[in-house]
Amino acid sequence: MNTPRDSGCTLTGALSVTTEIDGSVTIVHGPGGCAHHNFSLFHTLCIGRDDPRLPRLLSTDLAEKDIIFGGEDALDAAIRKAIEKNPSIVCVLSTCVTGAIGDDVDAICRGFHGIPVISIPTAGFLGGGFRDGHVQALISLSSLAECGEKTLSVNLVGEKTLEFERDEHFNEVKRLLFGIGIPICTRFICRSSMEDISRLSRGSCNILRDSSMCEVGNYLKGKFGTPFIGSFPVGPGGTIRFLEELGAVFSLDVSGAVAAEEARQERMFEEFHALKGKKVQFRDSLGNMTDSEVCSEIAESVGMDVHPAGQPLTVPDPFPVGTEGVRRLLRQWRRACRA
């Protein structure tokens, strides 16, 4: 079975966003299994990250009777139950079966006032996957942003909260932004509070996690007029271009920061001099040969020789972010080459 990263359950994609909001409760409107299976996945992930919190999920736990007569009453009851827990927000996710029978989830959610109750359409059978759930959740939650004047700052949009190196990616972008003196307005959405989300419209530029978030970038551009940069930086040259792109957006002179970053990269390549002259070839995570441009660039900078009979090196997906990402990758490659 071919399982690209963006496929899978739409619910999981949306939950990777809603569970990141401080004090949120997420209702999965469907059979118990839809919530259970996702709860297990998120719980396991939290344990893996030494996070003692339990994902705050609630299921409407529908059975055949609810499917025949409609699940709207069960949803209404579940929202009331969620509100009793005094959450910062209630996110309501639909599932395949409630989508199929046409429960009007939006209308039920609109009936609640006070605590925000946000409907996120996530019926996977309509053709979506993990990515669509992620995108849909961000688009739905952008309605929580309050209008305000733009400040000299950026938003990070669509971070993949389930990514193993999530924090490393974030720290690298933060370091690069610090180098040119631009603060982060908000992370939309990763370890965010409701207040963080409300600031979304005030960032002057959205930095998308990667190209899969393009739909969100365009949506936010239309809604708040915020321009976007299409991806976190990848590879040495990509990192330099990222700084230059930001410079262009903010009309800043970034030549000093660029020079400093280039010097950092030079020092890094020297650190891996043991790889010089090694014969290598690149494989994707499934073991297929790949001719990644970024990898060729790194190989050239270090002085490795790309050769069909060379030592196979794995190109990770997602590719590690920024200069520091390249450093982590080179460490792996050095181990693989026993250099």
Add this chain to the structure above:
Amino acid sequence: MKQIALYGKGGIGKSTTAANLSAALASQGLNVMQIGCDPKRDSTRMLMQGRLIPTVMDLVRERGDAEISREDIVYNGFMGVRCVEAGGPEPGVGCAGRGIIATFQILERLGALHADVVVYDVLGDVVCGGFAMPMREGYAEEVYLVTSGELMSLYAANNICKAISRLSSRSRSTCRLAGVICNAKNIPHEEELVAEFAERIGSFLIQYIPRDQVVQQTELNKKTVVEFVPPSRQASIYRELASRVLENRRMDIPAPLDIEDLERLAYEYSP
């Protein structure tokens, strides 16, 4: 056990035909069961002297399906015809088709599906898999299409043929088209038109039921024609239908017409 299903356009007179057919069959001394498979739940009303009996889905809603017994859902009507209404959700919510499937499962579990003749009266259009349930393996083997000579009614009947022909192509399926019943609107050449239609789809016209004021009158009196005015011509037609259904051996896989052919046919017989 003979199991028959009546399908046809909404409002064409399926329930009237089904109730009178059941009444006529019961009058011959047969043990008859009629199952209304329409959320509108009025299939068996005339057999029950106008009473809307509790539906299977009403009880599921109130008590859950574990708490239902056979006595709760099967009601004895005219001449001992045992009546069941599937019922369904409120219009506009939930999934009525799933309700039909659940009803059949409950009837099976309670062992309620036995009689000399079971008559399934199904909602007009086979809108989803749930409403094709009576045609599935183990249920109705003989489907009767109820239609008038109006184009829209023939169009609906033709559509139902598509469901029958698809279902009958399955290896263990025993569902077949048994015949076409013309419930007339009294338009000119109606009997010839419906007979021609029946032949074109590979079946035959089993009964022509003329339009008669008496049907309206008996329904206002909350009875079937067979019960209210047994000597009437209309009652004898229903009795004739009952005899023909009992003797009928036709079991056809229909070949639905394409829309142009159907329209051309209706046009040929138009006044």
